[in-house]
Amino acid sequence: MTEQPQVAEQTGQPSGDVLLSCDDVSLSFGNVRALVDVSLTLRPGEITALVGDNGAGKSTLVRCISGIHRPDSGTITFDGRRTDFHSPEDAREAGIETVHQNLALVEDLTVWQNLFLNREIVRRLGPVGLLDRRAMQSRAREMVSALAVNVPAVGSRVRRLSGGQRQAVAICRAAGFSSKLVIMDEPTAALGVQETARVEELVFRLRDEGHAVLIISHNFAQVMRLSQQVWVMRAGRCVGGRRTAETTGEEIVGLVTGAIGS
Numbered sequence: 001m002t003e004q005p006q007v008a009e010q011t012g013q014p015s016g017d018v019l020l021s022c023d024d025v026s027l028s029f030g031n032v033r034a035l036v037d038v039s040l041t042l043r044p045g046e047i048t049a050l051v052g053d054n055g056a057g058k059s060t061l062v063r064c065i066s067g068i069h070r071p072d073s074g075t076i077t078f079d080g081r082r083t084d085f086h087s088p089e090d091a092r093e094a095g096i097e098t099v100h101q102n103l104a105l106v107e108d109l110t111v112w113q114n115l116f117l118n119r120e121i122v123r124r125l126g127p128v129g130l131l132d133r134r135a136m137q138s139r140a141r142e143m144v145s146a147l148a149v150n151v152p153a154v155g156s157r158v159r160r161l162s163g164g165q166r167q168a169v170a171i172c173r174a175a176g177f178s179s180k181l182v183i184m185d186e187p188t189a190a191l192g193v194q195e196t197a198r199v200e201e202l203v204f205r206l207r208d209e210g211h212a213v214l215i216i217s218h219n220f221a222q223v224m225r226l227s228q229q230v231w232v233m234r235a236g237r238c239v240g241g242r243r244t245a246e247t248t249g250e251e252i253v254g255l256v257t258g259a260i261g262s
């Protein structure tokens with residue numbers, strides 16, 4: 001307990017609620033030390049940015065948090081419990097949803113089918129389980145309208161949607177099902193200016209609904225616009241954390257490149 005204020009002082013993170021905490025997380029792939037003693041925290045109801053150059057370890061850290069990799073050492077605590085995820089399903093059950101860069105949507109399925117992929121609502125008829133299409137369609141409409149997502153009818157096939165609309169469907173899926181933390185890996189990397197603005201609105205809406213959001217971004221202007229907290233990774237280490245309101249894009253770039261020491 002006594003260590004908390006010290007950590008807070010070093011990182012610019014004010015003390016207060018912590019939803020997720022990584023403590024000395026390390027992971028190697030053979031000789032590659034992808035993560036070295038990474039420690040950071042995330043607060044509920046905030047957008048936290050994770051930045052760093054290519055190969056800095058951002059995706060690997062996110063994969064540890066979301067149950068894809070298991071750290072070699074260190075601990076990850078989520079919502080007051082030390083985690084021991086063996087799969088992304090374990091993380092999902094705990095309330096951590098991840099929107100990966102490939103979005104993991106099925107082109108030939110509809111919006112509602114994608115929203116309920118692998119979590120179909122099943123109606124029991126005696127010993128038989130039947131997919132409850134009506135319940136899923138109606139819940140999908142609720143999910144889409146709750147986030148005011150700009151997608152056509154939930155019966156539209158994903159292959160007919162634009163890049164921004166697909167991103168919106170993936171975010172909507174992550175926001176539903178009572179998740180507490182939504183992780184997004186470069187959510188606007190492939191989008192134009194207007195679609196980026198729409199997705200950013202959606203990210204704000206998620207936060208306003210009480211989700212914590214962890215966003216990987218190479219776009220420093222976006223990081224400054226969206227986040228309340230920034231963590232910087234370099235060569236597998238977390239080299240600094242700043243409250244966004246108390247830093248500048250220049251300082252973050254300096255931490256990323258190493259021009260500013262950690």
Ligand SMILES: Nc1ncnc2c1ncn2[C@@H]1O[C@H](COP(=O)(O)OP(=O)(O)OP(=O)(O)O)[C@@H](O)[C@H]1O
Pocket residue numbers: 029032033034052053054055056057058059060061
């Ligand atoms: N499955 C893997 N097997 C072997 N090496 C890996 C694996 N995943 C990541 N690495 C290595 O770990 C290091 C960190 O990679 P990671 O993808 O986490 O970086 P990143 O910060 O997300 O980079 P980018 O911004 O390019 O996505 C790199 O040296 C990468 O080559």
